[in-house]
Amino acid sequence: MKKIAVIISLLSFYAGYSSWVYTYGTSCSIAMTEEAKQGKLLWQINNCQSCHQLYGLGGYMGPDLTLVTTTKRGGEKYTRGMLLNGGARMPNFHFTGGEADAIIAYLSYVGNTAITITK
């Protein structure tokens, strides 16, 4: 009987913790624009995360892109160049200008969540 009590308590904690994680634990003050949402979709269907990380999560062939548009070293212009032409290992996806803008909007949104919160 003791075992049943332990498992029920653990499951209740788990349910409570999960609900907190789904809500207050992960609230974010920056909203995603419509364009950034479009960019997120492009990011996903092209499987960018198989080679890149956001917040260190993803595959490791390419660099982490969390701050690529928001730091001096990268920036939007540089990012656009990479998106439109590809690189040594980075494939050329033949994006249109609008698609590249959407991806940049998404990456900028991600970068802003990192900058504002960690400051």
Next chain:
Amino acid sequence: MRQHSIAYRFILLGFACLLLSVSFGLTASLQYLFPHFLNEQFSFRNTRPIHVFLAVSWIFACVIGIIYKYIPDVAGRALYSGKLARVHFALQTLTIFIAVSGFCMGYFSGREYLEFPPWVSSLIIVYWLLFAINFLMTIRPKLASAPVYIWSWCTGLLFFFITIIEAHLWLLPYFNDNIIRDLTVQWKANGSMVGAWNMLIYGTAMYAMEQITGDKKMGHQKISFAFYFLGLTNLMFNWGHHTYIVPANPIVKQVAYIISMTELVLLANILWQWKISYKKSGNTSYPLAYRFFKVADTWILLNLILAIAISVPYINQYTHGTQITVAHAMGATIGINTMLLLASVTFIFEEQLHDAAKKSIGIGLTVMHYSLLIFWVSLLGAGITRAIALYEGNYFAQVSRKIMPYLVGFSASGVVLVVGICLIAFSFIKTISEKQLED
């Protein structure tokens, strides 16, 4: 015997996935070395998901096969429905085929580890339901008096359903439109899903040990249950170590840090105890299976040291997002999961293996163990070098150049690792196929 043929089919499916997976893993590693190798048509974005998906498919297909084999023995009655199991088998095979074809053609959902389009998951949920029905109706578990491995299996099943649903919450804008929530919940689900398959695997490992040692008390001991509950606590709450740098509420990080990294201690301890009782019992009718358990033991310890190190937030800050994480992931899935699965498979077939098969499995194990060591150390070397190079402010192209020697070591040892895996896999495939023909 015929009732086991479905179990054997799952194990064969597992081996097929394993062999395909390592082929794609090798291709992916070559793409690190040769930038233009298949870069436009079939790049790393195709090979990596195929490799990882098939590696996970190996783990699931094999553990499911082993459980189908064990449950009639545990319950003392025939499998509830062979027909259901055959439908399950067909659906699982079909799903693997669909997902891999999709990856080849470039259909992705872009979710780490579950990179296939979301509708494929509905097939997965259906065949897991079939599996759950067969499992529960055969075992008819009375939890209060059940041995710990039945608890483990039930937990693995329950959490598989919870986590696969959780992994699809991103389909709702509430989760998808907030990157902090999206990433946190994605890794919460992934982390706990790994915990779920560990529950299934540890359950089979514990059952096999009980059979080998003949120590029927083990599954009911308080200490086994204490470890089980600690493992479950880890499954539920340790996933936050994947997302330390995601700016969610700091409590997520603190909870993960506190809970982290006890699970491997638990299994090391269980295996340790088993070894003691094994020595006592003097039972040597499964020497080959025992060797697999012993090698897994070594990998548990190695991974434990690494895992504890990278779960310290100060260290994680540098190691996260480097090949050190790959070393951790492959170290655990090959060194621990695959070794424990092979231990169970060996236990099932050891008495039927010909001497030649035993020999090549033994050699394969030695080859696997030592090449994995070089493989693992190469990945650690690549990761540490990448972390240092990034810290020093190098451009990514410079970073890539610096880690190249380690990646050469990684690919080369990968080739040897594949040879070891082939020696083992083909011996079992041959033995199992012969057995199926006999039956």
